[in-house]
Amino acid sequence: MANTLFYLQLFVTVYMTGVVWFVQLVQYPMMARIPADVFVAYENEYTDRMGLVVAVPMLVEMATATAMLWLLPVGVPRSAAWVGFALMLVVAGLTFAWFVPAHNTLSQGFDADLHRQLVSYNWVRTVGWSARAVLLTWLAWRT
Numbered sequence: 001m002a003n004t005l006f007y008l009q010l011f012v013t014v015y016m017t018g019v020v021w022f023v024q025l026v027q028y029p030m031m032a033r034i035p036a037d038v039f040v041a042y043e044n045e046y047t048d049r050m051g052l053v054v055a056v057p058m059l060v061e062m063a064t065a066t067a068m069l070w071l072l073p074v075g076v077p078r079s080a081a082w083v084g085f086a087l088m089l090v091v092a093g094l095t096f097a098w099f100v101p102a103h104n105t106l107s108q109g110f111d112a113d114l115h116r117q118l119v120s121y122n123w124v125r126t127v128g129w130s131a132r133a134v135l136l137t138w139l140a141w142r143t
Contacts, residue, residue: 002071006143009064009084010136012057017133019054020091024126028119032112039110047103062092075143084135091128094121 027046034042065088068081102118105111 002068002073005064005067005071006073006076006136007140009061009068010140012061012064013129013132013136015057016054016061016091017129019057020122020126020129023050024119024122028115028122031106031110031118032115034110036110040107043103043107043110047107058092058095062088073139073143076139080135080139084132087128087132087135091125091132094125094128099125 031043031046065081065085068076069078069085072078072081098121099118102114105114106118
């Protein structure tokens, strides 16, 4: 069971790392190019579609990172599970506490300052998910 949860976590973390890099390098920068008269419709469709892409993987990632605190595969140090959990708390916490409200605000209309913050703050999630992917890949290689 521990191995299955670990590899499921690895899979969804690598998946989310790919998503966040795409969002960071392509999606968020391109938002500033959306014409004002269609931005609200664009933003609402963007959040609907992104919800389909990220909601289940993020929930699975949070559940498996939490479970791994107790169900460790052989060879995985508990400290590594806690580091992975802490990184997950950062990316998930930032997502729900800041990014969801920011997108809710943007769904009312484009705000250049908020958009700049969106691009800037997303680097924290990009680095966090990347660090989780590296950590879990290293743990998989170790075990």
